[in-house]
Amino acid sequence: MSRKGLTRRGLAGAILAAAPVASMVSAQPARRRVVVIGGGFGGAAAARHLRLADPSIDVTMIEPKAEFQTCPFSNYVLAGFKTMADITHGYGTLTARHGVTHVRDMAAAIDPAAKTVRLAGGQTLGYDKLVVSPGIDLRWGAIPGYDEAASAVMPHAWQAGPQTILLRSQLEAMPDDGVVVLSIPGNPFRCPPGPYERISMIAHYLKAKKPRAKIIALDAKDAFSKQGLFQDAWKELYPNMIEWVPLGQDGRVVQVIPGEMTLVTEFGQRHRAHVANVIPPQMAGKIARDAGLAATEGSLAGWCPVDPFTFESTRAKDIHVIGDAAIAGAMPKSGFAASSQAKFVARAIAASFAGHPAEAPVYANTCYSLAAPDYGISVADIFRATPGGIVAVQGAGGVSPRTPANAPQFRDQEAHYAEGWYASATREIWGS
Ligand SMILES: Cc1cc2nc3c(=O)[nH]c(=O)nc-3n(C[C@H](O)[C@H](O)[C@H](O)COP(=O)(O)OP(=O)(O)OC[C@H]3O[C@@H](n4cnc5c(N)ncnc54)[C@H](O)[C@@H]3O)c2cc1C
Known part of the structure; x- marks a missing residue:
C-alpha cells in the first residue's frame, strides 16, 4: 500500500487487519527448552535426537x-592397534548441523523446584525438561589407599583420556617378565564385560612384545559377563599368561599401597605389581548425587532410580536420568544402552510437549568384545519396561556360541561387526 493511497479509513483498516496477527504472535507458546547435562553416549545422543524429534525444541547441552x-x-588403544585419535569425537555436527547449543562448562547445581541449572561459570539456565547423563564417578577411598593421587600411579583407565595413555605407557615401560595386576569391582559398574576385554587386550600386547609377562586379575565377583567365551579365548590365545582369581578364591582387593605397588586381598595375600590397573567401585556422577537424584541406601545407593517407562527420576519431576547413572533394571551400563535410552527419552519429551502420550518403550543393547583383533564375541538383548522395572525379553537376544562351526572365521566376522558397531554408533551420536 502506497503512502499516498492510505486514507484515514485505509490506515484504520490496516491497523485492524494487523491486530489479530500481533495477538496471534504473542499467543504462540515460547520455545520449549531442554537442558542436557553431559555430552557422552547418553547426553549427546539425547541432544541430537531431541532436535530430530522436534526441531522447534531449544536444546542446550552442558559439557566441559x-x-x-x-x-x-x-x-584397543592399550593393546596398541587403535590410537586416541581413533576414539575422539567432536561436537561440530551436533552444533552446526543439528542446532544443539553446546555450553562448555560444568553443571554445578540443579534446582528442581525453580527448574534451573547453575553452571560452575556462574550462569543459570532455565529448563522445561532436564536430561541428566553425567556417567560415573569413581568411589575414591572405597578401596583403602585408592584415591585420586593413587590413580596417577595405579591407573583405573575407566574414563577414557589421560588415564588410558598412562596405562598404555606403563605397559610399554614394564620389564619383559613383569606382572600386571588388575583389581575388578563387584556389580554394578560401568561396562560389565570391559575388564575381561581389557585383560584380553593387555595379553594381546604382552604376547607380542613381552611373552614372559603375567597377568593376575583379582575379582570381587565369582562370575562375569561372557565368562565362558572369554575363558575359552584366554586358554586358546594366551595359555599360561592369565590368572583370574574370583571372590571365592580371595580375589577381592581390600587395600592398595601405591608406594609399594602392592594390592592386598581380603585374606591378606599381597600381590606386587609392575603395572597395577585398579578399577574401583563406582557411582552416579556428582551432579546427580548432589541434586538428590540418587538412592541413599540399599545395594544400589549412589545410583539414580527412574521410572522404567520414561526414565524420569522418581525423585524429581521433569528430570530424566539416563546412561550409567540410572538404575535401569536388567540393562547393563553400556554406551549402547545409554544411547538407546536417550533416543526413547528424546521422543518421549517431544511427545509430552506436543500433548501426546509416550510410545511404549523397547530398549536394546549389543556389546561386542575382542579377545584379539581378529577374535570377537558378543551379547545382545532387547528390554521392555514393566511396572516392576526393566526386564530382558526372553529369547530376543543371545550370546556368541562357544563352539561355532568354522570358529576362526566366525570370530573374525564378529570382530568386523565390532568395528561396524563402533563406526555406526559413534557416527549416529557425534558424526555426520
Ligand atoms: C574400557 C571400557 C570399554 C567399554 N566398551 C564399551 C563397548 O564396547 N560398548 C558399549 O556400549 N559400552 C562400552 N563401555 C561403557 C560406556 O563407556 C558407558 O556405558 C557410556 O559411556 C555411558 O554413557 P553416559 O552418557 O552415561 O556417560 P559418559 O559417556 O561417560 O558421558 C558423561 C559425560 O558427562 C560429562 N559430565 C559429567 N558431569 C558433568 C557436569 N556436572 N556438567 C557437565 N557435564 C558433565 C562428562 O564430562 C562426560 O563427557 C565401555 C566402558 C569402558 C570403561
Missing part, C-alpha cells in the same frame, strides 16, 4: 570438554 573420548575401543 571440547571433544569426547570413548571408553569403547579404549582397550
Whole structure:
C-alpha cells in the first residue's frame, strides 16, 4: 500500500487487519527448552535426537570438554592397534548441523523446584525438561589407599583420556617378565564385560612384545559377563599368561599401597605389581548425587532410580536420568544402552510437549568384545519396561556360541561387526 493511497479509513483498516496477527504472535507458546547435562553416549545422543524429534525444541547441552573420548575401543588403544585419535569425537555436527547449543562448562547445581541449572561459570539456565547423563564417578577411598593421587600411579583407565595413555605407557615401560595386576569391582559398574576385554587386550600386547609377562586379575565377583567365551579365548590365545582369581578364591582387593605397588586381598595375600590397573567401585556422577537424584541406601545407593517407562527420576519431576547413572533394571551400563535410552527419552519429551502420550518403550543393547583383533564375541538383548522395572525379553537376544562351526572365521566376522558397531554408533551420536 502506497503512502499516498492510505486514507484515514485505509490506515484504520490496516491497523485492524494487523491486530489479530500481533495477538496471534504473542499467543504462540515460547520455545520449549531442554537442558542436557553431559555430552557422552547418553547426553549427546539425547541432544541430537531431541532436535530430530522436534526441531522447534531449544536444546542446550552442558559439557566441559571440547571433544569426547570413548571408553569403547579404549582397550584397543592399550593393546596398541587403535590410537586416541581413533576414539575422539567432536561436537561440530551436533552444533552446526543439528542446532544443539553446546555450553562448555560444568553443571554445578540443579534446582528442581525453580527448574534451573547453575553452571560452575556462574550462569543459570532455565529448563522445561532436564536430561541428566553425567556417567560415573569413581568411589575414591572405597578401596583403602585408592584415591585420586593413587590413580596417577595405579591407573583405573575407566574414563577414557589421560588415564588410558598412562596405562598404555606403563605397559610399554614394564620389564619383559613383569606382572600386571588388575583389581575388578563387584556389580554394578560401568561396562560389565570391559575388564575381561581389557585383560584380553593387555595379553594381546604382552604376547607380542613381552611373552614372559603375567597377568593376575583379582575379582570381587565369582562370575562375569561372557565368562565362558572369554575363558575359552584366554586358554586358546594366551595359555599360561592369565590368572583370574574370583571372590571365592580371595580375589577381592581390600587395600592398595601405591608406594609399594602392592594390592592386598581380603585374606591378606599381597600381590606386587609392575603395572597395577585398579578399577574401583563406582557411582552416579556428582551432579546427580548432589541434586538428590540418587538412592541413599540399599545395594544400589549412589545410583539414580527412574521410572522404567520414561526414565524420569522418581525423585524429581521433569528430570530424566539416563546412561550409567540410572538404575535401569536388567540393562547393563553400556554406551549402547545409554544411547538407546536417550533416543526413547528424546521422543518421549517431544511427545509430552506436543500433548501426546509416550510410545511404549523397547530398549536394546549389543556389546561386542575382542579377545584379539581378529577374535570377537558378543551379547545382545532387547528390554521392555514393566511396572516392576526393566526386564530382558526372553529369547530376543543371545550370546556368541562357544563352539561355532568354522570358529576362526566366525570370530573374525564378529570382530568386523565390532568395528561396524563402533563406526555406526559413534557416527549416529557425534558424526555426520
Ligand atoms: C574400557 C571400557 C570399554 C567399554 N566398551 C564399551 C563397548 O564396547 N560398548 C558399549 O556400549 N559400552 C562400552 N563401555 C561403557 C560406556 O563407556 C558407558 O556405558 C557410556 O559411556 C555411558 O554413557 P553416559 O552418557 O552415561 O556417560 P559418559 O559417556 O561417560 O558421558 C558423561 C559425560 O558427562 C560429562 N559430565 C559429567 N558431569 C558433568 C557436569 N556436572 N556438567 C557437565 N557435564 C558433565 C562428562 O564430562 C562426560 O563427557 C565401555 C566402558 C569402558 C570403561
